Amino acid sequence: MKLVRFGETGQEKPGLVHSDGTVRDLSAVVRDIDGAALSEAGLSRLAWVDAEMLPIVPEGVRLGAPVARVGKLIAIGLNYADHAEEAGMQVPPEPVVFMKATTAICGPDDDVECPRGSEKLDWEVELAFVIGTRAKYVPLEAAMDHVAGYMVCNDISERGFQIERAGQWVKGKSHDTFAPLGPWLVTKDEVADPQALPLWLEVNGEPMQTGTTATMVYGVAYLVHYLSQFMTLEPGDVITTGTPPGVGMGMKPPRFLKVGDRIGLGIKGLGQQQQRVVQA
Template sequence: MKLLRFGEAGHEHPGVLDAQGRVRDLSAHVDDIAGDVLSVEGLARLRALDLSTLPVIDSTARLGACVGRIGKFVCIGLNYRDHAAESGMSIPTEPVVFNKWTSAVCGPNDDVIKPRGSDRLDWEVELGVVIGKAGTYIDEAAALDHVAGYCVVHDVSERSFQFDRGGTWDKGKGCDTFGPIGPWLVTADEVPDIAAARIWLEVDGERHQDGTTADMIFTVPQIIAHLSQFMSLQPGDVISTGTPAGVGLGLNPPRYLQAGNEIRLGIEGLGEQRQRVVAAR
């Protein structure tokens, strides 16, 4: 299934994409694409529905983040060897972990706001993993049993805030609109080979990132097992798993996003996002 959320920001409704690419309304069956709806049992109930009986939504409806009521938005840094190299950093010996605040979450095609004082606004396309089964101290061999599905995440980053303002990376990672998620959550049963998916990003039609998830240093099962040593993972938690080379920081000379830039990014089988950069008011 391709699960999604549609409607005005803050008032999204649950939906599903049918075989013809039309959005169908799930509101009569679930209140949101969140929490226990993402469990094995919750997803089984949705699979049992006859989608042809559900209302069709106008194709112009705004898409929200494909997961609602996200509890944790955990990110992994430097998880592609080529990106670590372009950043001038050593290959990590275990996953680098940071967080995005849930207030950063927005729809896949919403504007990205360039914050006040920003001068190094950067892009990072990433594979998102959505947890469907709670767990702690999860064995790597069983880790994928805890995955509800996968999605595209844009890890928008302000490098000056991240590196030059002291403290942790989180300052440059969690500004409002720095976490577009979607367009949809593709359930794990429809993603047979997420370990070798094409991942890419363009700015104003110029492709800067073009890689594959096969180049990740730490795999999805390794990441889940690692994180579960330090926190419980809950249904609806989102893990963003790192970005390949080609970010603005790594270009020669570096290049950063400005108001008016158009961004397009996607992952094979998971859809694509489109954003416009606007200046903060």
């Protein structure tokens, strides 16, 4: 299934993408696409829904982030060996874990805000996955049982705030609109191998990032296992898994986003995003 949330910001309704490409309204079936809907029981119930009988959502309606009420938005840094190299850093011996504020979450095509005082606004196309079953001290061989599905994330970053200001990365990762998600949440049964997905990003039509999740240092299964040793992962939690090379910070000279720029990105089978940079 491809699950979506549609409507104005703060008023999104649950939906799914029919095989004919139309968005269908799930409001009569489920309250929202949240942790409860993404549990094993919730997804089983949705799988039996006859999409033909659901109301068609008019074309052009805004899509919001595909998951509501995200409890934790966890990010993994330097998780592609070639990206670590362009950043001038060593491949980490363990996953680099940081948090993004959940208030950074927005729809896939919403405007991206350039924060006040920003001079180094950057892009990062990433594969994100969503937890469907509570995970605590999960063995590696059982890790994928806890994944509900996958989606595209643009891990927007303000490098000056992230690296040059005292403290942790979270300051450069958490401004409003710094986590566009979607357009869809694709359930794991439709993704044969999350470690074999091409991904790309362009700025103003110019290709910047092309890569594949095959070059991730720590894959989805390992990340579920690893993170569950340090914190309980709850249904609806989102983990975004790092980016391939081609970010603005790694260019020579560095190149950053400015107001008016347009970003396009996507992952094969998971859809595409389009954003415009505006001043906060």
